[in-house]
Amino acid sequence: MTGSPAKEANVVLAVAARDVLRLFRDWKNTVAFTVFFPVAFLGILAGTIGQNLGAGLGFDYLQFALLGMAACLLMMFTTMSVTLLVEERETGFTQEIFVSPTSRVSIFLGKILGGSVAGLISLPALFLVAFAIGVPITLTLIEVILLIAPVFCLMGGAFGVLLSGIFGTNPKAVDQATILTMFPQMFLSGAVVPIRSSSGALYVLVRVMPLTYLVDLVRGVFYQGTPTYGQIVLYNPLIDLTVALALSVVFLVAGMVLFVRGERNR
Amino acid sequence: MTTARVGADPVIHVEGLVKRYHQSPTAAVDGIDLDVYPGELFAFLGPNGAGKTTTISILTTALAKTSGVVRIAGYDLDRQAREIRENIGIIFQDPSLDEHLTAEENVRFHVALYGVYGYRPSYRLMPASYRKRVEELSSILGLGPDMFRLVRGFSGGMKRKLEVLRTLMHPPKVLFLDEPTLGLDAVSRQSLWTHLRRVQREEGTTIFLTTHYIEEAETADRIALVRHGRILFLGSPESMKATMTARYVILDAPDRAALRSELADLHPEVAEDGSLKIPFHEETPQTILSHIRVPLSVLRIHMPTLEEAYVGLVTDGDVEEAAS
Numbered sequence: 001m002t003g004s005p006a007k008e009a010n011v012v013l014a015v016a017a018r019d020v021l022r023l024f025r026d027w028k029n030t031v032a033f034t035v036f037f038p039v040a041f042l043g044i045l046a047g048t049i050g051q052n053l054g055a056g057l058g059f060d061y062l063q064f065a066l067l068g069m070a071a072c073l074l075m076m077f078t079t080m081s082v083t084l085l086v087e088e089r090e091t092g093f094t095q096e097i098f099v100s101p102t103s104r105v106s107i108f109l110g111k112i113l114g115g116s117v118a119g120l121i122s123l124p125a126l127f128l129v130a131f132a133i134g135v136p137i138t139l140t141l142i143e144v145i146l147l148i149a150p151v152f153c154l155m156g157g158a159f160g161v162l163l164s165g166i167f168g169t170n171p172k173a174v175d176q177a178t179i180l181t182m183f184p185q186m187f188l189s190g191a192v193v194p195i196r197s198s199s200g201a202l203y204v205l206v207r208v209m210p211l212t213y214l215v216d217l218v219r220g221v222f223y224q225g226t227p228t229y230g231q232i233v234l235y236n237p238l239i240d241l242t243v244a245l246a247l248s249v250v251f252l253v254a255g256m257v258l259f260v261r262g263e264r265n266r
Numbered sequence: 267m268t269t270a271r272v273g274a275d276p277v278i279h280v281e282g283l284v285k286r287y288h289q290s291p292t293a294a295v296d297g298i299d300l301d302v303y304p305g306e307l308f309a310f311l312g313p314n315g316a317g318k319t320t321t322i323s324i325l326t327t328a329l330a331k332t333s334g335v336v337r338i339a340g341y342d343l344d345r346q347a348r349e350i351r352e353n354i355g356i357i358f359q360d361p362s363l364d365e366h367l368t369a370e371e372n373v374r375f376h377v378a379l380y381g382v383y384g385y386r387p388s389y390r391l392m393p394a395s396y397r398k399r400v401e402e403l404s405s406i407l408g409l410g411p412d413m414f415r416l417v418r419g420f421s422g423g424m425k426r427k428l429e430v431l432r433t434l435m436h437p438p439k440v441l442f443l444d445e446p447t448l449g450l451d452a453v454s455r456q457s458l459w460t461h462l463r464r465v466q467r468e469e470g471t472t473i474f475l476t477t478h479y480i481e482e483a484e485t486a487d488r489i490a491l492v493r494h495g496r497i498l499f500l501g502s503p504e505s506m507k508a509t510m511t512a513r514y515v516i517l518d519a520p521d522r523a524a525l526r527s528e529l530a531d532l533h534p535e536v537a538e539d540g541s542l543k544i545p546f547h548e549e550t551p552q553t554i555l556s557h558i559r560v561p562l563s564v565l566r567i568h569m570p571t572l573e574e575a576y577v578g579l580v581t582d583g584d585v586e587e588a589a590s
Contacts, residue, residue, distance in 0.1 A: 007381040014378035014385035022366045025416075092362035099328050100379035101351035265288075265330050 008106040015097075015110025019081060020117045034122040037076075038129040042069045046192055047133045057194070059228040062135040067222055068191030070126060070145045071214040074119040075156035076182050081115025082108070082160025086167065086174040098263060104256055112157025119153055144222045152214050155244050158251035159210060165258030185211040196234065210247050213240045275340070276301035277440055277472045278308075278325065283334035285320050285495075293332070294320040296495035302474060302488075304439075307466055309483035310476045312492035313580055318476040319359060321492070322444045325474070326356050339439045352380070355438030357446045361425045365418040369409060369428050372417060373400060376432045389414075403431045407461055423454030430461060440472045441465070447479060455479070480573040489572075491579055499579050506575045514545045515554050518564035525560050532557065 023030045046065035054061030085107075088094045097107055123145070130137055163181070167173040186192060188202070189211035198206050206212055212234070220237035223229045234240075278301065285295040295317045302308045312318050323329035325336060327347045336343035339353040363372050370389050374396075378385035383396045404410045407427045417425065426446060433441060443462070447455040459482065466473050475486070483489050489506055491499040499506055517534075518541035519525040525542060526534065532554060534542040541564055544554050551567050570578075 006384075010378055010381065010384050014375055017385060017387060018364065018367070018371075018375050021371065022364075025366050091365070092358050092360040093364055095328060095356075095358055096362035096376070097379065099326055099351055099354075099356055100376075101348050101381070102379055263328070 008103055011102045011106040012110040012113060015107055016113035016117070019084075019111065019114025023118055023121070030118075030121070034077075034125045037073055037122065038069065038126040041072075041186070041192060042066060042126060043129045043133055049193065050133075058231060060136065062130070062133060063141070064194070064219070064232060065192055066126070066130045066135050066137075067141070067145070067218050068189070068215045070123065071148075071152050071218050072186050072189070072191040072211060073122050073126060074116075074149055074152035075159065075211055075214060076186075077119035077122055078112060078115035078153045078156030079160040079163070079182065080178055081118045082111045082157050083164050083174045083178055085111055086164045087171045089168075090171055104260055108157070108161050108252065108256060111160070112153065115157055115160065116150070116153035119156065120149060123149075141222060144218060148214075148218050148221060151217065151241065151244050151248075154248045155210060155214055155251075158248040158255065161255030161259065162251040163255070165255035165262065168259045168262040185209045188212070189215045190234075191215050194232070196232065210244070210251075213243045213247070216240045217244060274304050276337075277304045277306075277339055278302035278474060279335070279337040280321075280325070281335040283321065283324065283336060284332045285317070285324060285329070286332045293495050295324070295331075298334075298492070298495070298497055300490055300497065300500060302440075302472060304472055305466070305470045306487045307463075307473045307485065308475065309486035309489045310474065310492060311480070311483055311489055311576060312476075316492045317495040318492060319444055320495075322442055322474070322476055326354060326442050327351055352436075353439045355433035355436065355441045357426070357429045357433060357441070357443045359444045359448060361422075361429060363417045363425055363428060363432075365416070368414050368416055369404075369420070369431075370400060370413045372428065373413075373432050373435060377435050380436045382436050399435060400431075403434055406464070407431050408457070421454075423450050423458065426450060426454070426458055427461070430458065430465075434465060434469075437469060438471060440474060443473060443475045443477075445476055445478060447477065447482065455482075480571075480576055484572050491576065493580055503572050506579070507570050507572055509575055509579060512545075512568065512570050512574065512578075513547070514543050514568050515551050516564060516566040516568065517542045517544065517554075517558070517562060519560045519562050521560050525558065525562075528558050528560060529554075 042065060046062060046069065050061045050065065085094055085097075098104075127137055127142070160178075163174055163177050167177050188195070188205050189209045190196075190206070191211065195202075195206050195212075216234045217237050217240035220233045220235070220240055223232050224237070280298055280300045283295055283298040284293055286293045298317075298321060310318050310321065320329065324331045324343075325338060327343065327350055331343070338350045341349040341353070343350060364375070367375065374385065374389070374392065377383045377396065383393060386392050389397065400413065401410075404413050407430060409424065409427055409431060412420070412424065417428065420428065447458060450458065462473065463485070465471050475482070477483060484503055486503060488500065488502055490497050491506070499509065516537065517525060517529070522540065529542060529544060532544050534544045537543045546554060
């Protein structure tokens with residue numbers, strides 16, 4: 001370990017590897033967790049909507065929902081994985097990490113990387129459920145999701161860092177904040193239901209949800225050049241990408257500053 | 267003891283340290299000054315809420331101070347926190363191990379965080395020097411066969427030993443121990459201390475210890491007694507005991523009247539059982555015994571223990587505070 005960048009990269013790798021190792025050690029919970037969400041939200045919720053309301057939309061609703069759920073699940077799993085850092089405060093393990101001579105950025109990047117793996121291993125379950133309910137899964141669809149997955153994970157991780165920074169001294173508050181912020185986003189972002197015609201207060205809420213830009217990005221890329229593009233997509237994918245990256249940077253920086261300040265300035 | 271190099275530059279220098287928690291009317295640490303020298307075993311004692319953990323948290327960079335100057339291993343806390351972290355090891359009051367990992371995985375994660383070795387996904391892929399060090403330390407600490415078991419199944423004593431092992435992988439100039447034996451049985455406590463003293467002796471590591479067990483401080487080079495965030499006493503265990511006046515010889519003889527007569531100049535007190543109690547300060551028990559010709563039936567010398575001195579100092583502080 002000679003150079004500082006090499007050392008920091010090593011820390012990122014170690015922190016991520018630890019999270020992945022824990023996923024496999026705790027495989028029963030991991031499997032239950034990664035299967036539950038696709039079944040509940042794609043299989044049951046989107047399946048019901050698709051069967052009862054999807055016919056008149058003019059596009060394949062279940063495919064639309066699958067793309068939205070992929071963005072949503074990857075963001076949510078990465079967020080939850082990062083906020084575990086606060087939960088570990090109760091076991092004292094967070095102290096071991098934060099008194100080590102390493103950059104806080106590396107620690108959080110490691111958490112995001114580890115959380116991304118947690119998110120990615122949920123994708124096979126999502127595709128399996130999609131296949132079971134008759135969603136047309138094409139190679140292009142899988143390629144588009146995998147191509148944009150790093151952006152989903154970055155945003156999810158950054159959002160987790162922000163929640164950890166705001167509620168860093170209270171593990172229960174972080175848990176509740178994660179649920180209270182992720183579920184409204186799932187509906188308001190258009191992950192499951194179309195939002196293009198939202199108006200009034202909902203119009204504003206739709207546009208302040210970070211997840212909206214991820215869901216719109218993946219659909220924007222997938223439906224590019226198709227006749228249904230104008231019916232489904234809110235913004236040009238480049239705008240979505242810019243907003244998603246900018247929000248990720250803001251969340252990361254603000255979250256890290258708040259977390260470290262909260263950790264030391266009690 | 268002792269490998270301490272008193273007179274060398276202090277490895278821990280604390281000057282006017284103050285910590286006031288948010289929304290707290292009083293300071294948890296209220297103007298502490300102290301120097302700890304290389305190789306010392308320094309005990310930081312005090313009752314609950316005295317400010318011990320707050321102080322150790324500040325010194326280990328885990329908590330921001332309100333004011334004061336702190337230098338650890340020559341590095342300034344305000345400007346060089348990272349360098350300080352590179353030079354210290356910490357064993358927290360509560361175990362800070364990942365129970366989902368094996369003991370060796372915890373160690374591997376630690377060395378990667380400290381930049382001692384690059385992270386590899388398995389023990390076999392780690393460098394030979396790492397594996398040798400783990401083998402050596404696990405053998406010394408009696409954890410050898412357990413290194414590849416999940417920490418979840420470890421006893422409190424094993425967890426503490428693993429934390430010591432983990433800390434020694436980097437290895438630190440200063441080892442901070444915040445009540446390291448809390449909750450351990452007597453055998454585990456003794457075993458852990460045997461290893462810690464060996465580390466102090468062989469590696470020249472400075473140990474900064476907070477503990478509730480006074481007997482653990484008996485072998486310290488120096489003790490700081492802290493109460494309400496202020497240092498009440500700073501010195502060796504012997505000088506702490508010397509603050510107590512309760513040193514006396516208890517004597518009795520079949521011919522008590524003759525004994526009392528021989529000791530009349532020393533103004534003996536009569537104990538409940540009729541024996542004679544003669545306090546001594548500057549003189550030694552031998553001086554007292556030199557006055558006696560009559561045959562004795564009882565001869566006991568009472569010297570104050572560190573615990574008595576500790577309780578005495580803390581109680582005196584409470585009395586002074588109540589009076590003022």
